[in-house]
Amino acid sequence: xxxxxxxxTYDDYLTLPNDGKRYEIIDGDLHITPAPIPEHQLVLVYxxxxxxxxxxxxxxxxxxxxPTDVVFSMTEVAQPDIAxxxxxxxxxxxxxxxxxxxxxxxxxxSEATEKTDRTTKKAMYERHGVKEYWIVDPSDRSVEIFxxxxxxxAPGTRFASTEEVHSPLLSGLSFRVQTIFDxx
Numbered sequence: 266x267x268x269x270x271x272x273x274t275y276d277d278y279l280t281l282p283n284d285g286k287r288y289e290i291i292d293g294d295l296h297i298t299p300a301p302i303p304e305h306q307l308v309l310v311y312x313x314x315x316x317x318x319x320x321x322x323x324x325x326x327x328x329x330x331x332p333t334d335v336v337f338s339m340t341e342v343a344q345p346d347i348a349x350x351x352x353x354x355x356x357x358x359x360x361x362x363x364x365x366x367x368x369x370x371x372x373x374x375s376e377a378t379e380k381t382d383r384t385t386k387k388a389m390y391e392r393h394g395v396k397e398y399w400i401v402d403p404s405d406r407s408v409e410i411f412x413x414x415x416x417x418x419a420p421g422t423r424f425a426s427t428e429e430v431h432s433p434l435l436s437g438l439s440f441r442v443q444t445i446f447d448x449x
Contacts, residue, residue: 274339287332291385293340298377308373308403309346311445316349316371319438326351326368327358334362335370337393343386346401347371366390369434371399387411391418397434406446 272293349369406426
């Protein structure tokens with residue numbers, strides 16, 4: 266006898282406990298991740314400062330950090346580390362969540378999330394039209410940027426710690442990768 270597959274929805278998601286874990290639904294499957302480690306959070310803060318300064322000076326859009334729900338569909342809900350929504354698309358920001366693909370999503374890798382961030386979530390973001398997806402890797406101090414071209418992500422551009430990041434989406438944004446890791 267085959268066990269029936271359980272499909273989780275956003276309605277189910279809303280009933281989950283607020284216990285410090287990160288809950289996401291990808292293709293109807295519930296993913297649970299422990300709270301991030303301190304190094305992850307420092308990288309998040311440093312990168313947020315850089316992006317927020319750019320967004321404010323260019324009046325480009327709004328930045329959100331986890332835990333902010335991004336509801337792609339009733340069976341796909343993510344809490345990316347950083348989500349950026351362009352000013353002209355701020356109608357997708359509701360009182361409770363973001364209800365469509367942000368323009369930019371950033372995930373900071375950890376041991377618990379690396380495989381999912383590089384495969385499952387990348388595919389979900391691509392499928393729903395996230396224009397630019399960044400993967401920040403603290404283990405090798407790099408940033409990889411994937412740009413949506415013709416409905417699919419082009420091969421990523423990897424920036425090593427000594428290099429300057431340049432975003433195709435955020436014209437004029439430039440910072441040395443090492444800047445987001447200089448917290449020692």
